[in-house]
Amino acid sequence: MFCFQCEQTAGGTGCTTMGVCGKSNVTADFQDELTGALIGLAKAAGNSGRTKKSDELILSGLFMCITNVNFDNEAIEALTNEIKAEKASLAPGCTACSSHCGGTDDLDMAQLWSGDEDLRSLKSLLLLGMRGMAAYAYHAYVLGYTDDEVTGWFYKGLTAIDFEQDAARLLELVMEFGQINLKCMALLDKANTEAYGNPVPTEVTNTIEKGPFIVVSGHDLYDLKQLLEQTEGKGINIYTHGEMLPAHGYPELKKYSHLKGNFGTAWQNQQKEFLNVPAPFLFTTNCLMRPMPSYADRVYTTAVVGYPEMPHIGEVDGKKNFSIVIEKALELGGYEQDVHMPGINGGEKLMTGFAHNTVLSVADKVIDAVKSGALRHIFLIGGCDGAKPGRNYYTKLVELTPPDSVVLTCACGKYRFNDMDMGTLGGLPHIMDMGQCNDAYSAIRVAVALAEAFGCGVNDLPLSIVLSWYEQKAVCILLTLLSLGITNIRLGPTLPAFVSPNVYKILVEKFNIMPITTPEQDLAAMLK
Template identity: 70%
Template sequence: MSNMFCFQCEQTAGCTGCTGKAGVCGKQAATANLQDELTGALIGLARAVSGEEPTASTNRVMLEGMFTTITNVNFDDEAVRRQIQAVHREKNALVPGCGCCSSHCSRTDDYDMKQLWEDNEDIRSLKSLILFGMRGMAAYAFHALMLGYTDEEVNRFFYKGLFAIGEDWGMDELLPLVMETGTVNLKCMELLDKANTETYGTPVPTTVPLTIEKGPFIVVSGHDLHDLYLLLEQTKGKGVNIYTHGEMLPAHAYPKLKAYPQLKGNFGTAWQNQQKEFQNIPAPVLFTTNCLMPVKESYRDRVFTTEVVEYPEMVHIDDKKDFTPVIEKALELGGYENDHPMTGINGGTQVTTGFGHGTVLSVADKVVEAVKSGAIKHFFLVGGCDGAKPGRNYYTEFVQKAPKDSVILTLACGKYRFNDLDLGEIGGLPRLMDMGQCNDAYSAIRVAVALAEAFQCGVNELPLTMVLSWYEQKAVCILLTLLSLGIKNIYLGPTLPAFISPNILNYLVENFQISPISTPEEDLKKILSK
């Protein structure tokens, strides 16, 4: 078995890249190489599309293929091979016989990803920003598609970006495409926000218990609200309770979802703790998206996957979405005999979510008045991905040490570091506001723009600082969105991406003043002294 090369996530080996027989995430070299082959096939599809009109089927195959390659999504070699075959079928449908015609011109050939990994480090860095950003964006576009929402500009960009990765382009051509990735991702997040709110209602502040009630239950992890909705429909009257996990927590704030009485609370904390928290769990776990970790023996008989998430020997729920096997496993296992108290990282017994742009902007007058009166002196957006690497306690300490006249906005699973803390209120507003999943960075942007308009200034002139944690590719596309909007002075950690070369890092520092995190005390002093 040949070695792998992968440096797309924050925990990559030695902060340089996973190059052996397996990655730090648990992905085997064979799987990593197949995912490279899948990416190369998608570039071949993009080459074919450059002269043709993609169909709805082509677009879905593109999204599924890109989504499959995100960290902690798919560990199943056969599943990746099926994706490669699906891409080739779509390409052949667009340009029948092109790859084997008598005057072969290589116009639609698959791309060999080794060419990218062995390229000049600055070109590799820019192409990696585009590729990894598009992978994250594909997940958002896929979730919207599952609710019947799509956007042709977003779809077209995937082909444009992938085509560019296969070309011999220089920095002058690639830099604008990096920024365009962020611009298109904003449109994609707006699309998903519309899909979620028009389908399930505008999120409202909701307190979510962390205690698991006695009796049969199912834990649902991931981001896909549509899968959760279908499971809630299929468990009506079955005596099975549903608990969210990880990035599914914000589902409790959507009126149409919270109306189901069997949606009870949240199980556990962030994704990287699942191997400990799921140990001998008396219930099944359904993974709808990342982040799936290698499954331990103590719960391997109760893990189910769906959509593009797959793991060898795990039961996969196909597109028919019949969750009967999951429900039957819940009834068989029976759940806890008594109520099972759980706590957050800091010992809290409940968390609150639902402070999306609809809620925050509905009280914008109170927020503006609190700023004008001096009650609120600073806003911090502290959020992003959580992860296992040491140093992420920085975010807990930062929130704890932030001045009491500041408001903490948060989103994504990074919030589990501190979302069970009681930070009190300012002027009737909670100091800690969970805006939702990682894609709800759109809400944070909407709020920031609205505040800038209210104070007649630019976003960079607001008393607002973004302190972000990153782990995988969705964080990349969100960062690119912020940069495309011209937002500066972002603090990023716990480490800087391995795929950003020194020259590209210097460019980001000089043009956007991105800073790596240091210590909470030093960073707060630096921020508040401005």
């Protein structure tokens, strides 16, 4: 195996025997075969035309290969076989053709991993970015929203990973992809807000009430909505976990009185936070870790998530039946008394719901505050959390931000500091949670709107961006920011292993992207 797609990859270079995420070398090879088959499908569709089925397979296949999504070899192999069958239907004469041209061949991913370092780096940026974008497109798709340009770009990008050998052209495609991902994030924002309403600021408790409950992890709001509908009136409370926290801000979800609060912190703490908990856990997207024995009998997966021998809930005619999860919740019974689960810093309340609609509704006050000097600086500090040492940097950085500033945040990295009470500025909390990782779109919307109001570029605003990354959705967000020409982004806790020295040099020269150092040193530089 060879895998260097996540921040915690072995030795900072690549996992070669066992994934740090927990996937085996066999699973890694199955995922490589799936990816190679997707590239073959994309090439075949380029000759014969896309189908609805091929669109669905590309979204699911790319999504399935994101870190901590699927560890089930049988499920990966089954999807790979579907992909190969669809390719055969699009190019029925290729397998029997005596004049072999390679035009629809699956790609042997070993050729990519062992190839030229800089081409590998640029192609990995494309591939990993597309895996991230596929997750966003998938969530929009289940709500009935698609964008033909976004979907079509998956075929273009996958084909380029095999055929394109010019580094300059690949760099152009990486930047083009960033713009396409912006469209995809806008599509998902539209899908979510039209389905569930615009998020509103909402206080969320960390207290788990006595009685039966279910913990829902991941990102899929539609899965949560279906579970809320199916548990209504059954005496079962629902708690969010990890990236599902922002669900509490959506009016059409928060109207369910049994959506009670949030369980635990970020994804990497699940193996200790889930120990001996008398309730089932439903994983709707990525962030799944190997279940520990004390709770392995109560983990359920759905959509593209999978783990060997874990019950998987499929879909029939666009609907899912969560009855086995509900029955498990009633059987386990929950806690006998209320349990308090304070955040990393001891706080027992969280705030969420500060998406672009909320922030821009008071844009005039923000602008006046900046002009008057009451608001000195805006920090966007967000991204993935993880277990690797060094992430306390983000906690310390937020602690050090001056009182005449605000912190915008999104994704699960916020669990490092989102339970801290740091007061308000002009009626707005010092820390404003804008949502899930895909809700980085809200931060972009706010930044662009402020730049327009001040008649300047985003880079001229009193705004600093500090990102933490772990997996591929963070990659596609970074590429979107770069495609917008945003400079001086700080990235940590380490630089991606898949970015070669030459490619990194280009990013530094063009965008002044830089690694984090210390909170004190970086803050001083940002406030100059």
